[in-house]
Amino acid sequence: MFDRLKRDIAAVMERDPAATSAWAAYLMYPGLKAIRWQRRTHRLYMSGHTFLARAISQWVRHRTGIEIHPGATIGEGLFIDHGMGVVIGETTIIGDTVTIYQGVTLGGTGKERGKRHPTIEDCVVIGVGATVLGDITIGRGSKVGGGAVVVNNVPPNCTVVGVPGRVVVREGSRVDVVDLHHEDLPDPVVEMLRCIQHRIDRVEVRLARDEQAAAGAAAPAVPAAPMTPTPPEEN
Ligand SMILES: CC(C)(COP(=O)(O)OP(=O)(O)OC[C@H]1O[C@@H](n2cnc3c(N)ncnc32)[C@H](O)[C@@H]1OP(=O)(O)O)[C@@H](O)C(=O)NCCC(=O)NCCS
Structure with missing residues (x-):
């Protein structure tokens, strides 16, 4: 005891x-x-x-x-x-x-x-x-x-x-605890829009090239249209 x-x-x-x-x-x-x-x-x-x-x-x-x-x-x-x-x-x-x-x-x-x-x-x-x-x-x-x-x-x-x-x-x-920083995570919607924009750009370049080729065959060459619209100049 x-x-x-x-x-x-x-x-x-x-x-x-x-x-x-x-x-x-x-x-x-x-x-x-x-x-x-x-x-x-x-x-x-x-x-x-x-x-x-x-x-x-x-x-x-x-x-x-x-x-x-x-x-x-x-x-x-x-x-x-x-x-x-x-x-x-x-x-x-x-x-x-x-x-x-x-x-x-x-x-x-x-x-x-x-x-x-x-x-x-x-x-x-x-x-x-x-x-x-x-x-x-x-x-x-x-x-x-x-x-x-x-x-x-x-x-x-x-x-x-x-x-x-x-x-x-x-x-x-x-032990490492996974600590997610949500502000640093990729935004899937923005990623998708970026991808679509890239493909549109490529299609526009191709189209401009084809139009130029077609116009060159038919008539004297004209300058290609800009790929992205330029804003009207202000006075
Ligand atoms: C948990 C304890 C035993 C320390 O254990 P340890 O293995 O030496 O752990 P560490 O001190 O290295 O701490 C590891 C991590 O846990 C965290 N942590 C420690 N005690 C914690 C608690 N009670 N609650 C939340 N987080 C705690 C630390 O901040 C550290 O995190 P960090 O690496 O992100 O800074 C001690 O903090 C504790 O709570 N002791 C109890 C003593 C008590 O009750 N005293 C009363 C006297 S009246």
Whole structure:
């Protein structure tokens, strides 16, 4: 039991530069309290005392601002920083050494039954206010940016940001996001008009040449008509 407590405190000390001492971590971190209570309620839940487990978890939510369903499976070294507004659903599975910031929801989409909450693999970081929905997997070592809404699987060692969440870094390399500059796109109508104009020009040249040839055969040559009408001269 004390080994586990030591590991929980170590997780706080390692990942929060603001943690000044083990005592401060033990006494003042709501995330640590919520995780320790969840382990107890999880045991109750698994032994069939679901009502009592839920009742205690609601009391813990009241005390810490963190709601972790007793049914959730949580690995070692989870660190919930600040904690307020964190919601972790019943069928969520969290691996080892995961970091979660305030306002994170690991929830269901409302359309599924059974396993309907995310699986978070080892060493994942989920930024402030991020929402991860459905029976999806956030791969080992990946980071979910603050404010992201993720509804699809994320491969290992990726960074996913935005709404909806898109992968911007994979295995340490930037993933190029196609960014269309609409003002630079070719206009198909203008292209077509240009093509038609070109063909008209060619036909006019040919016609002028034929007319010249015909006139030369019948009478003395006259100058060819201009290909494009010239505007009348102004006085
Ligand atoms: C996502 C995060 C983990 C950084 O991961 P990273 O792999 O180092 O990614 P980078 O910083 O290289 O950013 C990659 C791109 O995503 C963008 N980005 C980063 N975080 C973002 C976010 N939360 N939302 C939208 N875009 C974001 C960056 O601007 C960058 O885009 P660019 O290349 O066009 O400039 C970090 O930005 C983050 O959100 N951390 C959460 C921390 C937190 O919640 N702290 C709360 C403390 S109280």
